[in-house]
Amino acid sequence: MTTADFPIVAPAAPRLFSQHTTARVGGPAGDWIVAENEHDALDVLQAHPLPADSVREAGEDTLLVLGGGSNLLVADAGFGGTVLQLAFSGISAEPVETEAVEITVAAGHDWDAVVAWTVERGLTGLEALSGIPGAAGATPVQNVGAYGAEVSQTLVDARVWDRAEEELVVLSAEQMQFGYRDSVLKRTTVAGSPRYVVLSVRFRLTHRAGEALSAPVRYAELARTLGLDPEAPEDQRRAPLQKVRNAVLQLRAGKGMVLDEQDHDTWSTGSFFTNPIVPASAAAQLPPQAPQFPAGTDDDGEPLVKLSAAWLIDRAGCGRGFGADLVDGRASLSTKHTLAVTNRGDARTEDLLTVARAARDRVRQTFGITLHPEPVLIGCSL
Numbered sequence: 008m009t010t011a012d013f014p015i016v017a018p019a020a021p022r023l024f025s026q027h028t029t030a031r032v033g034g035p036a037g038d039w040i041v042a043e044n045e046h047d048a049l050d051v052l053q054a055h056p057l058p059a060d061s062v063r064e065a066g067e068d069t070l071l072v073l074g075g076g077s078n079l080l081v082a083d084a085g086f087g088g089t090v091l092q093l094a095f096s097g098i099s100a101e102p103v104e105t106e107a108v109e110i111t112v113a114a115g116h117d118w119d120a121v122v123a124w125t126v127e128r129g130l131t132g133l134e135a136l137s138g139i140p141g142a143a144g145a146t147p148v149q150n151v152g153a154y155g156a157e158v159s160q161t162l163v164d165a166r167v168w169d170r171a172e173e174e175l176v177v178l179s180a181e182q183m184q185f186g187y188r189d190s191v192l193k194r195t196t197v198a199g200s201p202r203y204v205v206l207s208v209r210f211r212l213t214h215r216a217g218e219a220l221s222a223p224v225r226y227a228e229l230a231r232t233l234g235l236d237p238e239a240p241e242d243q244r245r246a247p248l249q250k251v252r253n254a255v256l257q258l259r260a261g262k263g264m265v266l267d268e269q270d271h272d273t274w275s276t277g278s279f280f281t282n283p284i285v286p287a288s289a290a291a292q293l294p295p296q297a298p299q300f301p302a303g304t305d306d307d308g309e310p311l312v313k314l315s316a317a318w319l320i321d322r323a324g325c326g327r328g329f330g331a332d333l334v335d336g337r338a339s340l341s342t343k344h345t346l347a348v349t350n351r352g353d354a355r356t357e358d359l360l361t362v363a364r365a366a367r368d369r370v371r372q373t374f375g376i377t378l379h380p381e382p383v384l385i386g387c388s389l
């Protein structure tokens with residue numbers, strides 16, 4: 008008998024999260040299924056009903072749903088279960104009223120390609136959300152937002168697979184209970200284990216005859232870049248769609264917030280921390296120059312205030328590039344923006360977490376405010 012009778016076949020190398028996430032860190036997965044269509048995704052989902060709460064809380068659900076991997080940090084040891092990567096794409100549009108068009112987008116469609124598609128067709132509503140990495144299906148999960156816009160402003164509903172009831176349902180925007188970087192989709196995800204898996208999303212956009220103008224620009228820095236007066240009435244804060252998209256992309260690139268393989272400042276999960284929302288009484292203890300924005304009231308009626316995590320990090324002594332010395336230069340805060348924790352080329356997940364922990368601890372020591380991570384952490388914690 009020769010080896011020709013029993014050819015030696017090397018086992019397929021496991022897929023690594025470092026090759027499928029924008030921070031480019033994270034170990035192997037047990038099994039990796041790329042669903043090229045909704046039917047294949049549903050087969051996998053039907054085989055993975057929602058486990059008991061205790062299993063999910065222990066981080067032992069065997070299913071992880073992946074879009075573009077831009078808001079995900081997976082442990083260096085990896086994830087032993089099945090990764091379901093939603094890779095199906097497609098956009099369809101339907102006029103619904105004289106000046107309104109609804110677009111339906113498959114979960115795996117690249118988000119920025121969706122925005123570009125709408126801008127090219129003169130559809131108003133998503134332009135300020137240009138340049139955000141990831142897939143369309145993930146956008147409602149944390150109510151993706153930037154430059155004064157959030158998907159909740161235009162999202163009509165999402166078709167989702169409910170792993171608890173094992174059925175397809177349509178969740179309206181109202182049912183998704185959107186908040187700042189939050190939704191019912193996120194609140195029902197436990198240790199990375201989602202109850203609802205988004206298969207497609209529907210947005211209602213505006214389409215007017217003549218030159219297509221943006222929605223009113225709500226972000227002062229963007230307004231100034233476009234030559235608009237940030238204090239002007241809403242209707243005077245509109246600009247041509249493509250011009251708004253270009254300005255957003257330019258502003259984002261200056262902060263390392265547009266993916267660029269050559270630029271390590273973009274090897275990140277974007278903002279590592281959410282902007283803390285605290286009672287006004289706690290915000291009053293901060294230095295007067297700390298940026299503060301009204302954020303509604305709590306259940307007892309006390310006013311809430313949104314703070315700038317980037318400002319707190321910076322003023323706690325963690326400037327741009329902070330933390331490199333803690334991990335032999337493998338990771339640091341971005342050299343363009345203090346809110347991103349970046350991989351400088353050969354970082355591991357633990358390096359990014361070391362830098363993030365140091366920044367969080369300094370903010371807590373200096374201001375008594377606790378920062379919380381924005382990305383989903385799998386098999387690791389801050």
Ligand SMILES: Cc1cc2nc3c(=O)[nH]c(=O)nc-3n(C[C@H](O)[C@H](O)[C@H](O)COP(=O)(O)OP(=O)(O)OC[C@H]3O[C@@H](n4cnc5c(N)ncnc54)[C@H](O)[C@@H]3O)c2cc1C
Pocket residue numbers: 029071072073074075076077078079093114139140141142143144145146148149150151152153192196199201203204205206263264265266273275276277278383
């Ligand atoms: C450079 C950079 C800039 C960024 N800028 C912004 C920004 O301006 N604003 C902002 O809000 N975010 C920003 N982000 C974060 C990120 O891009 C968004 O949160 C994005 O929507 C994540 O999409 P994704 O497909 O990559 O999700 P993934 O990272 O693949 O997944 C994130 C989480 O969502 C879950 N998930 C993914 N797809 C689905 C689905 N179809 N159904 C149910 N659950 C799902 C995953 O299980 C996981 O828990 C930025 C990230 C980077 C790297």
